Amino acid sequence: MAQRYPVNLERQSLFGHSFGGLFALYALYERPQAFEAIVAASPSMEWNGQHILEEERVFRDKVQAGKVGATSRLMVVVATATRWRSGIGPHAGRAAGSALRWGLRVRLQRYPNEVHASVPAQAANDTLRFAFTLR
Structure with missing residues (x-):
């Protein structure tokens, strides 16, 4: 992109x-x-036995120990019209709440009339408003 357009x-x-939302959370935890x-929309946190929760715990420990400096802003987006057996909504909401408690800049966006798709x-x-808002 940067070779073609000013970035x-x-x-x-x-x-x-x-799964892209899951990757977005992973990117936050691995390369904050x-x-x-970062916008994680309906992240599939239940995948792989909810291993992302372990990544989240390691990241949390780094944040609390002061080993992580300035980090990304995070918006977690969830649809609440469908009851998910997999727990996408509850896990994603919990991830946003946890990040907020750690002092990260987080927004949880719920869409009550929407489904995963x-x-x-x-x-x-x-998402565009969130991404283009100045720190």
Whole structure:
């Protein structure tokens, strides 16, 4: 992208939905300074036996020990119209709440009339507003 278009390397954002949302959380936990804003939409946190919760715990420990400096802003997006046996909504909401307690800049966006598949379209405007808001 940067070879074709002017890119502000200080203001890059990442959006992911479902498994992409899971990857967005992973990116936050592994490389918290890689993106200025991260949006995890309906992250599939139940995948792989909820291993992402272990990644979250390791990240939390680093944050609490002061080993993580300036980090990305995080927006977690969940649809609440469908009751998920997998727990996508509850786990994602918990992830946002945990990050907020650690002092990270977090926004939890719930869409009560949406389902997992309709979240990306619904979240488009909110994602752009979140990504382009100055720190």
